[in-house]
Amino acid sequence: MQSTSPAFKENARSALADQQLQKALQNVKSGFIGKRAKARARLPEFDDLRDAARDIKNHTLANLDFYLERYEEKVQASGGTVHWAVTAEDARAAILQICRDAEAKVVTKGKSMISEEIALNAHLEEAGLDVVETDLGEYIIQLRKEAPSHIIAPAVHLTKDQVEADFRHHHTDLPDERPLSEPTQLVAEARQMLRQRYLDADVGITGANFLVAETGTSIIVTNEGNGDLTQTLPKVHIVIASLEKVVPNLEDATTILRVLARSATGQEFSAYTTFSTGPRRPEDPDGPEQYHVILLDNGRSQMLGSEFEEMLRCIRCGACMNHCPVYHAVGGHAYGWVYPGPMGAVLTPSLIGVDEGGQLPNASTFCGRCEAVCPMRIPLPKMMRHWREREFERHLSPKAVRFGLGLWAFFARRPALYHRILGLKMRALARLGRARGRFDALPFAGGWTKYRDFPAPQGKTFQQLWAERQGAEKQNGGPGR
Template sequence: MRATSQAFLENAERALGDVQLQRALENVPRGFVTKRAAARARLPEFDALRDEARAIKDHVLANLDLYLEEYERKVVEAGGHVHWAASSAEARAIIVDILNAAGARRVTKGKSMVSEEMALNEALVPQGFEVTETDLGEYLIQLRGETPSHIIAPAVHLNKEQVATDFRRHHRALPAGRPLHEPSALVAEARQVLREKFLAADAGITGANFLVAETGSAVIVTNEGNGDLTQTLARVHIVVASLEKIVPTLEDTTTILRLLARSATGQECATYTTFSCGPRRPGDVDGPEEYHVVLLDNGRSELLASDFRPILRCIRCGACMNHCPVYQAVGGHAYGWVYPGPVGAVLTPALIGIAEAAPLPEASTFCGRCEEVCPMQIPLPGLLRKWRMRAHEAQAPGTTPWQGRLALRAWGWLARHPRLYQLAARLGVGIARGFWARYGRLVGAPFTSAWTRYRDLPAPEGGTFQARWRRHQRHRQLSSAQWRHKGPGQ
């Protein structure tokens, strides 16, 4: 997909004015945030598990080459094939080759952010493959020709009325008189249509939440079971995953699984967690005949060598975006590429270049909630700050304009000259009070229009901060002297 991350400000402005979207976004804090907090409270070991999960991933990343080799060995031993792709284009070509060699035309897909990253559908559809997304959210946005706006709830930006309209437009067999007011009716309709797709599929493509080196298993975590029907019913199962999805053992997988669903949706665990380990075995009566894994690098090996290595610990739970005040206000599409929210603001510049994505690291208040809730303890604000520095060094479009920089430099100079700073602050307060006295509010004061166009700036109360602080200190000294004089209990 073409990235529009550079236009984040315009995207965000449009999102803020979109009534439908704003209504849909209300569901994010109401659902995910409260449920995660409750799930965490129910598991006293939650924070200990976070420390362990972080250590597991750091260990994997430090030995990634060896774990990948071991993983590959186990997949091949089980009769599967492992393909290594340096770029998205290579991965797409590999998948097209696999499908052609197997004579596969009809393809079902489980939810996979990596397949979004490599724009897989955009490559398959023009070549005549019939591709159906089977995760309900992904299916809804596929009908609309949209991209996911959330990594675990791709259609979180839609309302049920929009879904009903889309079904009436696309589902030819749907009787005009059937009511579709309730989500349950919409789900039943989708189930019926997608069931046919599952049964007719030649190949099923899934992502992977984890690749287990111990056993050569690809793990998918779902609530719908769509990934399981995708990978069980078709003749060919193709797993697409990026390199860093590796975990060493079943025990390590368990430690991270204990965090994943709780952080993502606030569930104790997802409804279905499936370990798939190759094609059908002797005696098996179901399962795929062919099993392929496409391992995608696409910038990961470079990230490994950079300051941004911690982002490779990410398990794509979505907690950072659920808790992000910026994401909650503008939704996922404003970020302009595949991964939204704080994780997207760190990943996107790495994967498509900082010049293409410079506004994303700016889309943060640095409130720190993302780092606080991240199960893998990724220092997201710190990484965003690193990107801001790089964007600044690269003079990328979308970073702070020269006027802003000049003002900051002036402030920095003043801050290092306390007497001048005091004078300037007193002057500033005086001017602000003057405006306020005259107009009843601050309007038209120099340098403030970006703020005051939409909101009132309160008048300064009293003098400068430093003056107040001095008074406060004097007062404290006085009262503690009194306390010493009178003694306690007086």
């Protein structure tokens, strides 16, 4: 997928002006936050489980080579095949080859962010395959030829009226006068439309929330059941997963699963947690005849051992974006690539480079809510700060920003001068602003005063007041009670 991340500012501006989008984004604010809080409150062990989940992933990442090898052995032992893919291109080629070998015409897909990351659909469609997204949200955005705007709720940027219009436009075989204004009716229609597609499919592709080294198992966590139909009915099941999805045992997966759904949708557990191990056995009456796993690196091995390693703990629950004031305001598409919100701001520059994604770590107020709710305790603001540093070092930030930072750095290195100048400035501003008590315009600060007034200083700087207070306390023999 071509990124528009460098145009984040323009994207954000148009998102703020988009009335439909703003209406749809209300659902994020009102829904996810309360549901997660409720689920957390119901499970007293929740925060301890987050620590345990973090420790499991840290252990796995520290021994990733060992667990990947063991995982592959177990997949092979259960009759499956692992295809290692260094780049997105390798992964696309491997998948297309499997489809060709199976003489596939129709390919169904469960929701997979990795498949978005490698722009799989376009590649398969160019090769003449009929690719059908089966997750309701993904199906809707496939009809609209859009990218997902949220990692667990791909169509969260749409209102039901928009979905109705899309269905009427595309489902032309159905009667025009059918009622379709209620979510129930929309869901039923999608169910009906997709049913035959599941049965037609030659290949089913799913992602993976976890890979289990102990058993060679891939796990998907879903609510609709589309992933299970996708991977059970066709004769070939392809799993596409990145390296860091592996965990040692079923027990380890279980611990992380206990925090996943609660953090994502506020459910105690998702409706379907499916453990797939190899193809159907000779005595099995159903299930796929082939089981392939595409194990994708695409930059992960480089994140390992770097200051972005902790990002590899991410389990893609979406809690960070659900709680992010910037995401609430602009939605997912403004971020311009596959992964939006705080996790996207950290991951995007890692995966497509700081030249492309370097804008995104600036799209944060550093309020810290993302880190506070992250089930894997990933220090997202800290890592965004690392990216900002790199952006500055590589001279990628705009001139005005560089000039401002340079000026600040000059004074910060000369504290005496800094205090003198600041003291003068505050006294001057205090005198100028005495009459009104505020400024609605200031030189060099137009961007700030355009949206709010600047309160007039009282005349002294914080440092001066602090020094005076310390002095007073010393005279009184200690801090005041």
